[in-house]
Amino acid sequence: VQLQASGGGLVQTGDSLRLSCTAFGLNRAMAWFRQAPGKEREFVAVISRGGSHTSYSDSVKGRFTISRDNAAGTVYLQMNTLKPEDTAVYYCAAASANPSSGYAPVRIPSYAYWGQGTLVTVSS
Numbered sequence: 001v002q003l004q005a006s007g008g009g010l011v012q013t014g015d016s017l018r019l020s021c022t023a024f025g026l027n028r029a030m031a032w033f034r035q036a037p038g039k040e041r042e043f044v045a046v047i048s049r050g051g052s053h054t055s056y057s058d059s060v061k062g063r064f065t066i067s068r069d070n071a072a073g074t075v076y077l078q079m080n081t082l083k084p085e086d087t088a089v090y091y092c093a094a095a096s097a098n099p100s101s102g103y104a105p106v107r108i109p110s111y112a113y114w115g116q117g118t119l120v121t122v123s124s
Contacts, residue, residue, distance in 0.1 A: 005092045007077075008118030015122070016080045021092030021115055024073035029095035029104050031111060032066065032077045034088035034120075041091070043106045045077060050101040059085075082122045089117040 003026075007019040023030065031046035045056045045066040054066055065078040075092060095105055096112035105111070 003092050003094060003113055003115035005090065005115035005118045008090060008120045010121045010123065011082055012123050013083060015082050016078070017082060017120060019077040019079065019090055019092075019118060019120075021075045021077075022073055023075065023092070023094055023113070023115075026073070026094045026113065027070060028098040030066075030068060030075040031093050031095070031104075031106070032075075032090055033093060033108065033111075034086075034090045035117075036085075036088040039088075041108060043108070044090070046104045046106055047075065048102050048104040049098065053102045053104040055104055055106055079120070082120075084122045084124045087120060087122050089119050091115055091117045 004022045028049045032044040033041050034044050035041040047054050047066045063081045068075045092115040093111035094113035
């Protein structure tokens with residue numbers, strides 16, 4: 001199982017960026033996490049396998065949107081109004097379990113498959 005994340009880059013405060021994660025054949029909950037320098041990896045957003053359930057961390061709610069195109073095997077993270085504190089390596093992940101279409105876990109231990117990460121840098 002391979003997850004391929006892309007779309008990171010260097011942007012300025014207030015800019016937008018869209019991350020993509022390709023995960024063919026993984027019809028399960030998908031999430032984005034991020035890890036800033038010197039900090040622990042943290043949850044950003046999750047979407048259930050059917051797309052009906054989403055959840056966001058408080059720090060990105062209202063600015064980020066997670067979506068998925070199951071036919072294309074891709075999950076997206078649209079990031080708007082970026083702030084310097086959004087600077088981090090962003091990782092996509094696929095859930096270990098697949099119990100229901102609405103399953104959308106937010107904890108790291110719930111995820112078994114991880115992409116390699118893509119760096120997002122927001123300058124002030």
